Amino acid sequence: MLNDTLKFDPHNCDGCPIRHRAVCARCETDELEELESIKYYRSFEAGQTVIWSGDQMDFVGSVVSGISTLTQTMEDGRTQMVGLLLPSDFVGRPGRDRAAYDVVAITDMVMCCFRRKPFEAMMSKTPHIAERLLEMTLDELDAAREWMLVLGRKTAREKIASLLAIIARRDATLKMQATQGRLVFDLPLTREAMADYLGLTLETVSRQISALKREGVIELEGKRHVTIPDMGRLLEEAGDDSDGGMLA
Amino acid sequence: MLNDTLKFDPHNCDGCPIRHRAVCARCETDELEELESIKYYRSFEAGQTVIWSGDQMDFVGSVVSGISTLTQTMEDGRTQMVGLLLPSDFVGRPGRDRAAYDVVAITDMVMCCFRRKPFEAMMSKTPHIAERLLEMTLDELDAAREWMLVLGRKTAREKIASLLAIIARRDATLKMQATQGRLVFDLPLTREAMADYLGLTLETVSRQISALKREGVIELEGKRHVTIPDMGRLLEEAGDDSDGGMLA
DNA sequence: GGTCATCCTTGACCCAGATCAAGCGCGAAC
DNA sequence: GTTCGCGCTTGATCTGGGTCAAGGATGACC
Numbered sequence: 001m002l003n004d005t006l007k008f009d010p011h012n013c014d015g016c017p018i019r020h021r022a023v024c025a026r027c028e029t030d031e032l033e034e035l036e037s038i039k040y041y042r043s044f045e046a047g048q049t050v051i052w053s054g055d056q057m058d059f060v061g062s063v064v065s066g067i068s069t070l071t072q073t074m075e076d077g078r079t080q081m082v083g084l085l086l087p088s089d090f091v092g093r094p095g096r097d098r099a100a101y102d103v104v105a106i107t108d109m110v111m112c113c114f115r116r117k118p119f120e121a122m123m124s125k126t127p128h129i130a131e132r133l134l135e136m137t138l139d140e141l142d143a144a145r146e147w148m149l150v151l152g153r154k155t156a157r158e159k160i161a162s163l164l165a166i167i168a169r170r171d172a173t174l175k176m177q178a179t180q181g182r183l184v185f186d187l188p189l190t191r192e193a194m195a196d197y198l199g200l201t202l203e204t205v206s207r208q209i210s211a212l213k214r215e216g217v218i219e220l221e222g223k224r225h226v227t228i229p230d231m232g233r234l235l236e237e238a239g240d241d242s243d244g245g246m247l248a
Numbered sequence: 249m250l251n252d253t254l255k256f257d258p259h260n261c262d263g264c265p266i267r268h269r270a271v272c273a274r275c276e277t278d279e280l281e282e283l284e285s286i287k288y289y290r291s292f293e294a295g296q297t298v299i300w301s302g303d304q305m306d307f308v309g310s311v312v313s314g315i316s317t318l319t320q321t322m323e324d325g326r327t328q329m330v331g332l333l334l335p336s337d338f339v340g341r342p343g344r345d346r347a348a349y350d351v352v353a354i355t356d357m358v359m360c361c362f363r364r365k366p367f368e369a370m371m372s373k374t375p376h377i378a379e380r381l382l383e384m385t386l387d388e389l390d391a392a393r394e395w396m397l398v399l400g401r402k403t404a405r406e407k408i409a410s411l412l413a414i415i416a417r418r419d420a421t422l423k424m425q426a427t428q429g430r431l432v433f434d435l436p437l438t439r440e441a442m443a444d445y446l447g448l449t450l451e452t453v454s455r456q457i458s459a460l461k462r463e464g465v466i467e468l469e470g471k472r473h474v475t476i477p478d479m480g481r482l483l484e485e486a487g488d489d490s491d492g493g494m495l496a
Numbered sequence: 497g498g499t500c501a502t503c504c505t506t507g508a509c510c511c512a513g514a515t516c517a518a519g520c521g522c523g524a525a526c
Numbered sequence: 527g528t529t530c531g532c533g534c535t536t537g538a539t540c541t542g543g544g545t546c547a548a549g550g551a552t553g554a555c556c
Contacts, residue, residue: 448544
């Protein structure tokens with residue numbers, strides 16, 4: 001979950017979340033200059049693959065705008081999404097030169113990248129960068145573990161409700177809205193992508209969304225535009241009374 | 249997965265993995281002394297709860313010997329194991345004062361703990377501690393994501409085979425045996441704990457283990473003593489041709 | 497030895513969600 | 527306008543794994 005220090009502020013951050021998230025809070029001028037010198041931007045179109053699992057990966061970076069997914073695929077084609085990358089999320093791993101997952105842009109997307117080797121070198125010299133990354137990684141680990149409960153123990157209906165709750169909350173956070181009252185957002189994922197996230201088939205996703213709509217838990221305009229009249233009700237359906245965060 | 253720098257060496261490490269894993273490789277004498285001063289040991293009996301989710305947590309630490317589990321529980325009692333802590337694994341999170349999961353010792357266990365506040369202070373001053381923890385956390389994140397594939401997309405048989413493969417490999421690593429040829433080990437988990445890990449019921453676990461035994465994929469002596477005659481065969485059953493690591 | 501508790505196995509039956517299949521809605525290309 | 531393709535919905539049927547239930551094995555304790 002995004003915490004409140006992480007609000008994306010393009011004016012303060014030159015469009016580059018990592019600078020804000022990993023560095024800005026306590027940075028020195030010369031660190032910023034050094035980061036600046038190894039930084040570059042990349043754009044991707046919706047549907048484009050950012051990296052294939054197993055590929056050489058000579059950068060780390062973070063999402064500036066747009067959304068992409070992290071997926072794993074078995075030889076027979078079964079796929080499982082293992083992460084959803086929204087603006088300000090970090091991609092890549094210092095100390096590893098091969099990607100472990102497929103990263104696919106699902107909307108047009110801009111990433112802010114740093115060449116990996118110099119970034120690693122800088123991290124070794126600068127305690128708070130590693131500390132910041134550690135904090136972000138621990139958030140992601142919590143999100144992954146939260147998701148293990150969803151995958152392992154929740155029913156199809158609860159899974160859908162959980163996913164909608166997460167997307168709604170993240171969307172509200174990005175827009176810096178309160179998460180009370182009616183929430184309105186566009187689903188960034190196809191039914192198939194949702195199925196891959198939830199360990200379901202797309203038919204089951206479709207049926208459960210229809211059921212939640214029929215029962216007034218959500219409102220649907222078209223296929224993607226969602227209104228949540230009552231977040232508490234949705235969380236109840238998710239089997240999730242806590243409003244604990246997920247999806248770091 | 250344990251990497252080769254992480255072999256547990258009690259002679260070199262005074263029985264304390266964190267010293268080795270997080271610090272020793274590049275430590276300074278005064279750092280070691282400082283760590284020493286905030287360090288203490290705790291022992292737990294099999295079945296004892298180390299921490300309840302939500303409890304105050306004023307330490308971080310690592311497992312010296314024995315095994316424990318990390319579990320999440322829903323209000324209605326459904327539980328999902330989200331991690332398995334073996335010797336050298338890290339517990340707790342710098343910067344958070346409440347536990348997010350139940351930690352339960354499933355064998356007698358010894359932990360090496362550090363008081364959290366001084367540990368955090370030390371981390372801020374010492375780049376390579378945060379860097380080491382980051383590396384460990386990233387390994388755990390990979391393991392969690394690997395497990396998301398297991399939970400979301402594998403059949404009961406594949407789940408069991410995946411779990412046996414992980415335990416076998418970790419066991420062999422701890423014993424510093426090669427992972428080729430026949431592997432012999434004792435299952436540390438009850439059928440119920442396996443079910444909680446795999447998102448299954450204990451009956452299904454039992455049936456699938458019986459099936460794997462019947463078909464010669466594994467050999468069973470009693471309920472817990474397992475022999476794996478052919479690791480390749482087991483990995484095939486796990487739907488997992490890669491020998492990629494999991495369970496950091 | 498007997499009793500008890502815990503952990504495990506196996507069988508019978510059932511149901512949530514997968515699979516197979518048909519068709520709808522809508523935007524893009526022509 | 528028509529056609530195509532993609533994303534989605536809905537129906538019918540099947541099945542893997544859940545649920546309920548009845549014991550079996552092992553070990554601790556008296």
